[in-house]
Amino acid sequence: MTPRHHLDPATLVSHAAGALSPEMAAVADTHLEGCAHCRRQLAEAEHVGGALLLQQQPVAAEPVLAGRLRDDMLARLREPVPAPKPEPETAPARPPVDALPRPLQPYFGKTWKALRWRWMAPGVHMIRAARGSGDTLVLLKIAPGKSMPIHSHRGSELTQILKGAYDDELGHFGPGDMADLDSDVEHQPVTSPGVPCICVAALDGPLQFRGWLARKLQPLVGL
Structure with a gap:
């Protein structure tokens, strides 16, 4: 099952920053469990966000800086995604066939x-x-x-x-x-x-x- 429709880059940036509500994050995480493309995009957003924060100048105005960081992160996420590296073969054990996706279990049961x-x-x-x-x-x-x-x-x-x-x-x-x-x-x-x-x-x-x-x-x- 390879998804054809993905999370928007702006949503991934918000998720990387911890700005999604718990309900929105639960749905996003359900998608991320099965989508290697969006997992790579999220990892990139987290990496870019951390790098940009380290490069920020202490004298920069906070609102302007926040907008610039977000724009830079979105620009990076819209760049072509490099070919994925093979994921490790030692994948975790699959959940039971009847199990709901793990991010949804706290809300709807197992x-x-x-x-x-x-x-x-x-x-x-x-x-x-x-x-x-x-x-x-x-x-x-x-x-x-x-x-x-x-x-x-x-x-x-x-x-x-x-x-x-x-x-x-x-x-x-x-x-x-x-x-x-x-x-x-x-x-x-x-x-x-x-x-x-x-x-x-x-x-x-x-x-x-x-x-x-x-x-x-x-x-x-x-x-």
């Missing part, structure tokens, strides 16, 4: 079979994690071939595909893919035939639905 889905709408089930920092963290299970309402975002959203797939204006998203979205994106995911699409999503603001019915039902769904 195994898939222990999940208790809540019906939200025809073909849509959800589990909401207990509130932590204030950001929303949910597991979604959407039936095959179902169109979701057209919506945009009033904040940022990280969605990691765990099982199944969907298509929207941004392309095809399958297992391991990350949808790193902001307020500029409006889309309508349509789940692929075959199996339900299961994903985990973290949001720092509510969705913004175009249709009146979806807006009417939004308080009941809580997204």
Whole structure:
């Protein structure tokens, strides 16, 4: 499983700086577990950030310096990524087949079979994690071939595909893919035939639905 959609460089910089909320970090870490490309990018962000901090001049104004550091880190991350070195063959033991990704276990439990889905709408089930920092963290299970309402975002959203797939204006998203979205994106995911699409999503603001019915039902769904 090689992801085709990745974390945005700005998200990786924020993660390297420890600036993501716990909910956002849990989704990012779920993606990083299975994405060697983003792990290399995160390591580069951490390395560049440390090097730039060591080079900073004590007399520089802090707000200006912070902006310059961020711009330099983003510029470095957008440079071509060198060919990866082979990862060590002595990989850690694989978790049980039924285990949830480790970053999600503190929020949803350790195994898939222990999940208790809540019906939200025809073909849509959800589990909401207990509130932590204030950001929303949910597991979604959407039936095959179902169109979701057209919506945009009033904040940022990280969605990691765990099982199944969907298509929207941004392309095809399958297992391991990350949808790193902001307020500029409006889309309508349509789940692929075959199996339900299961994903985990973290949001720092509510969705913004175009249709009146979806807006009417939004308080009941809580997204």
